[in-house]
Amino acid sequence: MGLHISLAAEQIATFYGMPITNSYLTTLIVMVLLIVLSVMATRKMTMIPGNAQLIAESIVGGLYDFFSAIAGKHIKQFFPLVATLFLFILVANWVGLLPGVGTIGFTETAEAKEVAVAEPETVSETAPAAAKVDDHAPVAVDGEKPEEAGTSAAAEGEEAGAHGETKFVPLFRAATADLNMTLALALVSVIAMQYFGFRTLGAHYASRFVNFKDPIMFGVGILELASDISKVVSFAFRLFGNIFAGEVLLAVLAFLIPFIVPLPFLFMELFVGVVQALVFSMLSTAFFNVAVSHGEEEHAEAAHA
Amino acid sequence: MDKLGIEPTLLGAQVINFLVILIVLQKLLYKPILTMLEKRKREIAEGVELTAKMREAEEKLKLSHEKALGKAREDALAIIEEAKKQAKETEKELVVEAHQQAEAIIARAKAEAEETKLAAKAAISREAVELAVVMAKRVLASVMGAKEQHALIAKRVKDLESWGVREEKKSA
Numbered sequence: 443m444g445l446h447i448s449l450a451a452e453q454i455a456t457f458y459g460m461p462i463t464n465s466y467l468t469t470l471i472v473m474v475l476l477i478v479l480s481v482m483a484t485r486k487m488t489m490i491p492g493n494a495q496l497i498a499e500s501i502v503g504g505l506y507d508f509f510s511a512i513a514g515k516h517i518k519q520f521f522p523l524v525a526t527l528f529l530f531i532l533v534a535n536w537v538g539l540l541p542g543v544g545t546i547g548f549t550e551t552a553e554a555k556e557v558a559v560a561e562p563e564t565v566s567e568t569a570p571a572a573a574k575v576d577d578h579a580p581v582a583v584d585g586e587k588p589e590e591a592g593t594s595a596a597a598e599g600e601e602a603g604a605h606g607e608t609k610f611v612p613l614f615r616a617a618t619a620d621l622n623m624t625l626a627l628a629l630v631s632v633i634a635m636q637y638f639g640f641r642t643l644g645a646h647y648a649s650r651f652v653n654f655k656d657p658i659m660f661g662v663g664i665l666e667l668a669s670d671i672s673k674v675v676s677f678a679f680r681l682f683g684n685i686f687a688g689e690v691l692l693a694v695l696a697f698l699i700p701f702i703v704p705l706p707f708l709f710m711e712l713f714v715g716v717v718q719a720l721v722f723s724m725l726s727t728a729f730f731n732v733a734v735s736h737g738e739e740e741h742a743e744a745a746h747a
Numbered sequence: 748m749d750k751l752g753i754e755p756t757l758l759g760a761q762v763i764n765f766l767v768i769l770i771v772l773q774k775l776l777y778k779p780i781l782t783m784l785e786k787r788k789r790e791i792a793e794g795v796e797l798t799a800k801m802r803e804a805e806e807k808l809k810l811s812h813e814k815a816l817g818k819a820r821e822d823a824l825a826i827i828e829e830a831k832k833q834a835k836e837t838e839k840e841l842v843v844e845a846h847q848q849a850e851a852i853i854a855r856a857k858a859e860a861e862e863t864k865l866a867a868k869a870a871i872s873r874e875a876v877e878l879a880v881v882m883a884k885r886v887l888a889s890v891m892g893a894k895e896q897h898a899l900i901a902k903r904v905k906d907l908e909s910w911g912v913r914e915e916k917k918s919a
Contacts, residue, residue, distance in 0.1 A: 450752020460756045469761060473768050480776040487783050489790070495783075502780040521781075522773040530768055621751045626761035 445697045446544070447690055451620040452611045464612055465620030468543065472534045472617050501529075512727045516642070520730050523634055527627065528723035531618060535685055535715030538616020539708065544689065547612035618685040618718075621678060628677030631726045632670055639733035650736045673729065677722065684718045865918055872914060876907050 451463035483498030491499055505525045510517035513524075537543065617623050639647040651667045653659040688711040695704040883903060887896040 449750065460760065461754060463752075463754075463757065466757060466760065469764055473764060476768060477771055477775065480772060484775055484779045487779055489783075489787060491783075495780075498776065499780050499784060502777060503784050506781065506784075522769060522777050525777060526765075526769040526772050529772065530765065621753050622757040623761050625753065626758050626765055629758075630762060630765055 445693060446610050446612065447693060449686070451615050451622070454611060454613065463620065463622075464547075464615040465617050465623060468537060468614050469534065469617040469623060471614075472530065472537050475537070476529060476533055505529075509723070509727050512724060513731055516638075516731060516734050519638060519642075519734075520727055523630075524723045524727045524730075527631065527726055528719050531627070531681065531722050532715060532719035534617035534623070535718060536712065538619060538685060538689065539692075539711055539715065543614040543616060544612045544693065546614060547610055549608040550611050616685055616689055618681055619689050621682050624682040625674070625678040627681070627722065628674045631677055631722075631729070632674050635670070635673075635726075635729050635733045638730050639736060642734040643736060647733070647736060650733075677725070681718055681722055684714055688714055868918055869915065872911050876904075876911060879907060880904060 451465035453461045454464050454467065455462040480498070483494045486492070487495060502525065505528060506517065506521060509521060509524050513520050636647075639650065649655075649663075651663045651670075653663045692704055692707055692711060695707055880900065880903075883900055884896070887899060
């Protein structure tokens, strides 16, 4: 079996027309895990806590203190969202590091792969020498140039079928190593930002983007709009890039030297998982804070005058 | 978008998934735990306050205890002192009374003795008169006649009686 690297998550099933990818499956597992752990921790709440309750209390209480240092008085409003962002991303990152994720899977015949190519989801199998992260060149045929790969997809399918080749599709893939997931989180975060802004400041919040007071503020408003849209992209790609890069690094290392050597990198990825969860949730909190305190200086000045 | 594997339905599904887990965690995890933490915080504050109050009350109680104890000790000492004094007084009174009683007894004894003496004296003098009469009768019977005897005896008896009365008056 060759080294398996795919930028996109692979489709493993279809549910009422919706493609189910391996990342989506892992997302569901992460959700179930979080819910089960929460239920276990808070099933029997007592004034003198048991072990599970104590751990849950330290985590939730610690997060609350941590985020309240950034959010200040708005913490009550933000906490459920940012804490969920943190916990969900953290667990998703760590579940992606479990043994079996990315290695347990099944093989697909060429015919199946042709279907997959027709869909946006792709299955890729690459030779170690030509490990490529290109959807349009899932199979690197000897002597084939990368530019030609896209055009020769159909021919390649036939070729593979003729040779009776099989493609490996992992059953699980880190939930956050899929842009659908990270983009969804980024959208939630940026939309929540606007929601918090409007909820706290009312119509006044709109002046953050559309402001005719003076030309400078008008320009600033357009910049704010652009920055908020770019936040979606930066959130999504930061998380995806970090986790996907870690997966690739571990996969390559495991492929080259399967024993001992990947361990330090595995620890590093554990750390990266925490850092990325923290970065995502902290940045969200900071942005929420900016949104709800928009125009505070002006108000203060007006009150002062 | 195809290259990155972005699929609108999957994206939507993931957004919904996240919102679901957000709501579930809010209900299952954050709310009960934060409520519990808040409750415990309040309870601990109350406990600490109560401890301080109790300590204060204990201090007060101790003070009043000591005060009461001191007062009781003083009272006891005073009572003992008083009792001693009273005992001494009673003793003195008793002694005085005993003296008085003794004197009274002695006086009565003396008076009784005097009376007895006087009674004895009177009895003796009476007996002496009778004896003298008898003796005179006998002597005169042999010497004089009955008439003269009677006159003489009557004279002597008168003398003796007046003497006896004088003697009685003297002793009284």
